[in-house]
Amino acid sequence: MDTRAFKRSLHHSERYNRRGFGLGNEVAGSLEQAYQSDLIAKLRESGYSLESGRLTVRLAEAFGFCWGVERAVAMAYETRRHYPTERIWITNEIIHNPSVNDHLRDMNVLFISVEDGMKDFSEVASGDVVILPAFGATVQEMQLLSERGCHIVDTTCPWVSKVLDLAEAQMVSEYILGNGDRESFMARFAKACSPGFDPDRDLIRVGVANQTTMLKSETEEIGRLFERTMLQRFGPIELNEHFLAFNTICDATQERQDAIFALVDEPLDLMVVIGGYNSSNTTHLQEIAVSRGIRSFHIDTPERIGPGNRIEHMPLGGVLEIEQPFLPEGPIRVGITSGASTPDRVVEDVIERLIELCEA
Numbered sequence: 001m002d003t004r005a006f007k008r009s010l011h012h013s014e015r016y017n018r019r020g021f022g023l024g025n026e027v028a029g030s031l032e033q034a035y036q037s038d039l040i041a042k043l044r045e046s047g048y049s050l051e052s053g054r055l056t057v058r059l060a061e062a063f064g065f066c067w068g069v070e071r072a073v074a075m076a077y078e079t080r081r082h083y084p085t086e087r088i089w090i091t092n093e094i095i096h097n098p099s100v101n102d103h104l105r106d107m108n109v110l111f112i113s114v115e116d117g118m119k120d121f122s123e124v125a126s127g128d129v130v131i132l133p134a135f136g137a138t139v140q141e142m143q144l145l146s147e148r149g150c151h152i153v154d155t156t157c158p159w160v161s162k163v164l165d166l167a168e169a170q171m172v173s174e175y176i177l178g179n180g181d182r183e184s185f186m187a188r189f190a191k192a193c194s195p196g197f198d199p200d201r202d203l204i205r206v207g208v209a210n211q212t213t214m215l216k217s218e219t220e221e222i223g224r225l226f227e228r229t230m231l232q233r234f235g236p237i238e239l240n241e242h243f244l245a246f247n248t249i250c251d252a253t254q255e256r257q258d259a260i261f262a263l264v265d266e267p268l269d270l271m272v273v274i275g276g277y278n279s280s281n282t283t284h285l286q287e288i289a290v291s292r293g294i295r296s297f298h299i300d301t302p303e304r305i306g307p308g309n310r311i312e313h314m315p316l317g318g319v320l321e322i323e324q325p326f327l328p329e330g331p332i333r334v335g336i337t338s339g340a341s342t343p344d345r346v347v348e349d350v351i352e353r354l355i356e357l358c359e360a
Contacts, residue, residue, distance in 0.1 A: 035343035066252030068157030072134035096276030275339025282339030302349035
């Protein structure tokens with residue numbers, strides 16, 4: 001399949017929408033009630049700090065919903081308003097936040113089921129409306145939905161792209177230097193390359209772009225790895241003919257990482273990082289706190305905190321566990337940040353739970 005030709009054709013289809021329905025004013029009230037917070041607005045105005053009894057909260061200066069997430073959620077609300085009676089599906093979570101996805105379920109939006117990592121589209125019928133989430137969908141999924149006669153609402157953030165992790169980058173580097181086996185290499189990347197890809201032909205020139213939510217240090221390390229690789233193979237004079245790096249980390253991700261780097265330089269007793277457990281950008285915020293040796297707790301919802309001075313959290317690279325007691329005695333400074341899929345209202349609820357625990 002010529003994927004570019006298919007995308008061009010799809011984008012001109014009357015059953016494809018990636019701009020919304022012009023209903024922003026009509027859904028604004030619902031969005032504000034569900035996701036915005038007066039407390040967080042006041043914190044932004046008062047230096048991102050709050051004191052309540054023995055508790056001091058220090059909020060990162062960039063956190064929470066980014067433009068792409070706000071756009072996706074608003075488009076989902078507009079879609080329900082524009083199609084009041086049609087069946088509406090989402091091919092995955094609209095964003096990596098359980099409370100936002102639960103709100104959509106309450107609006108009778110259906111979610112494609114996933115079994116053993118495979119999405120089951122068997123119940124999706126012609127005339128149904130299907131929302132593609134903020135982090136995108138595969139061309140194959142879009143082709144299936146188009147052929148089935150669905151109305152497609154594409155909320156994919158314009159900054160979203162594909163990703164290599166460092167371990168995979170090492171494998172590619174070794175192959176470029178002549179240390180890999182073609183058969184095993186092609187098997188490893190069978191689902192991560194375009195049709196007709198030939199590593200012996202196509203890895204002569206390498207460009208590096210990164211997933212928009214990667215940790216800045218990781219993507220820089222991958223870029224340096226490939227620069228060294230191409231330098232070793234082709235020499236310094238021809239390097240620019242064979243290597244080019246692109247910085248495609250989205251501004252919101254970078255701002256949130258910069259903000260937590262500033263926050264962890266302050267004296268903190270612990271850090272609470274809020275966001276979906278499958279959220280890449282949230283996990284990277286947790287990595288930064290852990291790298292500084294700060295007691296750090298990643299939670300996805302406020303309900304993970306309390307009662308009885310307990311917290312259920314996800315350690316970096318681990319599984320859910322409970323820690324009790326959670327807060328130490330005496331004066332305590334808590335740093336808080338949240339991933340790009342976390343509404344202000346959720347951050348407010350976390351702060352209120354911390355206040356309750358400190359007053360108990």
